[in-house]
Amino acid sequence: MILQKRRVFLVMMLLLVAAVTGATANPDVRDGCQERCGDVIVPYPFGIGEQRCAMNENFFLNCTSTDDGHHELWFREDMPARNISLLNGTVTVGILASFDCYDKSGGQSRLFNQSISLGPAYTFSDSRNMLTAVGCDTAATVTNKEETFGAACFSFCTGNVTMSKNNSCLGSGCCQTSIPKGLKSLDITIESFNNHEDVSAFNPCGFAFLEDKDSLDLSDWPLSRTPKQNNDTSNVVIEWVAQNETCENARANKSSYACGINTNCYYSDNGQGYRCACNAGFEGNPYLEQGCQDIDECEYPEKYTCYGKCHNTIGNYECKCFLGMRGDGKGGCQFNTIIAGKCPLHFSSIPVVAIGCFDCFQSCIF
Ligand SMILES: *[C@@H]1O[C@H](CO)[C@@H](O)[C@H](O)[C@H]1NC(C)=O
Numbered sequence: 071m072i073l074q075k076r077r078v079f080l081v082m083m084l085l086l087v088a089a090v091t092g093a094t095a096n097p098d099v100r101d102g103c104q105e106r107c108g109d110v111i112v113p114y115p116f117g118i119g120e121q122r123c124a125m126n127e128n129f130f131l132n133c134t135s136t137d138d139g140h141h142e143l144w145f146r147e148d149m150p151a152r153n154i155s156l157l158n159g160t161v162t163v164g165i166l167a168s169f170d171c172y173d174k175s176g177g178q179s180r181l182f183n184q185s186i187s188l189g190p191a192y193t194f195s196d197s198r199n200m201l202t203a204v205g206c207d208t209a210a211t212v213t214n215k216e217e218t219f220g221a222a223c224f225s226f227c228t229g230n231v232t233m234s235k236n237n238s239c240l241g242s243g244c245c246q247t248s249i250p251k252g253l254k255s256l257d258i259t260i261e262s263f264n265n266h267e268d269v270s271a272f273n274p275c276g277f278a279f280l281e282d283k284d285s286l287d288l289s290d291w292p293l294s295r296t297p298k299q300n301n302d303t304s305n306v307v308i309e310w311v312a313q314n315e316t317c318e319n320a321r322a323n324k325s326s327y328a329c330g331i332n333t334n335c336y337y338s339d340n341g342q343g344y345r346c347a348c349n350a351g352f353e354g355n356p357y358l359e360q361g362c363q364d365i366d367e368c369e370y371p372e373k374y375t376c377y378g379k380c381h382n383t384i385g386n387y388e389c390k391c392f393l394g395m396r397g398d399g400k401g402g403c404q405f406n407t408i409i410a411g412k413c414p415l416h417f418s419s420i421p422v423v424a425i426g427c428f429d430c431f432q433s434c435i436f
């Protein structure tokens with residue numbers, strides 16, 4: 071009876087320990103901060119709710135909720151944030167497309183030119199985004215505020231074109247152009263040459279927008295599309311950096327350096343500043359002071375192979391072949407033939423080397 075009680079107590083203790091470690095394992099946010107807004111995970115340096123939850127004001131986002139309990143994360147007013155990636159250093163946001171619409175007699179009925187300036191730490195991804203324009207009488211231009219960069223594309227067609235997922239946007243009804251590295255502002259303007267006069271029956275509006283190549287689905291943009299109220303957004307990938315500094319200068323100022331322990335500092339491809347990553351053998355959020363924790367490689371044998379006895383070390387792991395075996399335990403262990411004559415006495419108590427010991431046993435007998 072006493073024994074049973076004690077066992078129950080032990081089980082409860084174990085559960086308690088599991089619950090506590092489960093709650094604190096790899097937190098992605100500062101203590102007491104909300105980890106998600108609706109479906110979107112908001113890892114530090116980003117933060118919501120309280121200013122202290124974000125690294126600085128550049129990373130403080132607004133999470134709103136509607137009466138029906140739907141949450142929305144906002145990168146900026148009118149720009150919902152849909153995904154944040156610490157590894158890629160990106161945030162994917164919805165941005166309203168530019169459009170122009172014409173009535174049957176060629177009069178312009180609606181027009182919207184999108185214009186955005188990103189704050190410090192942010193640039194439009196040149197590797198992920200393309201300017202895309204859809205329409206049969208459509209000229210789209212993208213420039214930056216300083217007008218040191220400009221690109222344009224033209225799309226014409228005389229008949230109805232099906233905009234499908236597999237439309238590669240090379241021919242009629244759609245055109246694309248890329249943007250340069252380091253772009254921090256953009257103006258997307260849209261124009262028509264003939265006010266859609268001959269095409270308005272099947273194409274009353276032209277649209278132009280920046281969009282992540284990987285998520286562009288042209289079937290969302292049929293030629294018949296007309297603007298919906300504030301709902302013509304495309305997914306744009308915005309790159310961020312921890313600070314607009316060199317790693318060397320950033321490290322020199324302990325109070326503002328963004329990377330925690332066990333990390334390294336690296337540069338973004340677009341040359342706008344640095345980001346942080348956990349050192350090899352560590353995992354977690356590199357922007358939190360204690361974010362990068364040792365990986366217990368022995369827990370993930372499918373990723374960190376070990377054919378013998380695995381032993382975790384800080385930042386790495388060791389693997390020794392079992393008794394009677396030799397080799398580099400991470401690459402493989404071979405049965406040690408030299409030992410064949412003197413088998414380990416208690417080999418039967420080491421089940422993992424059963425096959426090796428069976429051989430050993432055989433060679434002992436014969
Ligand atoms: C964000 O992107 C990752 C990787 O592409 C994906 O696994 C995750 O589901 C996405 N999250 C949301 C909220 O879309």
Ligand SMILES: *[C@@H]1O[C@H](CO)[C@@H](O)[C@H](O)[C@H]1NC(C)=O
Nearest residue numbers: 130131132133134135144147
């Ligand atoms: C968040 O958005 C709400 C609703 O638009 C606004 O009232 C509030 O001021 C915003 N908060 C911040 C910190 O921007």
Ligand SMILES: *[C@@H]1O[C@H](CO)[C@@H](O)[C@H](O)[C@H]1NC(C)=O
Nearest residue numbers: 153154155157158160162284
């Ligand atoms: C991160 O980048 C990879 C490679 O470009 C991409 O497949 C993945 O979807 C990206 N994740 C997010 C959340 O953007």
Ligand SMILES: *[C@@H]1O[C@H](CO)[C@@H](O)[C@H](O)[C@H]1NC(C)=O
Nearest residue numbers: 189190191192193254314342
């Ligand atoms: C970084 O600083 C340089 C020089 O001040 C500036 O031109 C650039 O736009 C900044 N980049 C970001 C991402 O803030």
Ligand SMILES: *[C@@H]1O[C@H](CO)[C@@H](O)[C@H](O)[C@H]1NC(C)=O
Nearest residue numbers: 232233234235236237238289
């Ligand atoms: C593109 O998709 C449509 C249906 O969505 C299909 O009818 C057509 O054969 C496809 N074309 C190519 C080249 O795969």
Ligand SMILES: *[C@@H]1O[C@H](CO)[C@@H](O)[C@H](O)[C@H]1NC(C)=O
Nearest residue numbers: 181182183211258259260261
């Ligand atoms: C939009 O851009 C076009 C082309 O530059 C220009 O003609 C038009 O005046 C702009 N419209 C608005 C509302 O800014």
Ligand SMILES: *[C@@H]1O[C@H](CO)[C@@H](O)[C@H](O)[C@H]1NC(C)=O
Nearest residue numbers: 230231232233271272292294
């Ligand atoms: C144009 O083609 C699309 C897709 O094939 C179709 O849904 C639409 O009804 C067509 N429009 C006209 C005016 O024929």
Ligand SMILES: *[C@@H]1O[C@H](CO)[C@@H](O)[C@H](O)[C@H]1NC(C)=O
Nearest residue numbers: 290297298299300301302303
């Ligand atoms: C915006 O469009 C999406 C998909 O087209 C739809 O699910 C959503 O309800 C629309 N939202 C508004 C406010 O119209």
Ligand SMILES: *[C@@H]1O[C@H](CO)[C@@H](O)[C@H](O)[C@H]1NC(C)=O
Nearest residue numbers: 126319322323324325326327
């Ligand atoms: C270090 O960073 C802090 C916080 O950004 C700033 O106030 C301080 O002036 C910086 N010190 C130096 C020496 O640059």
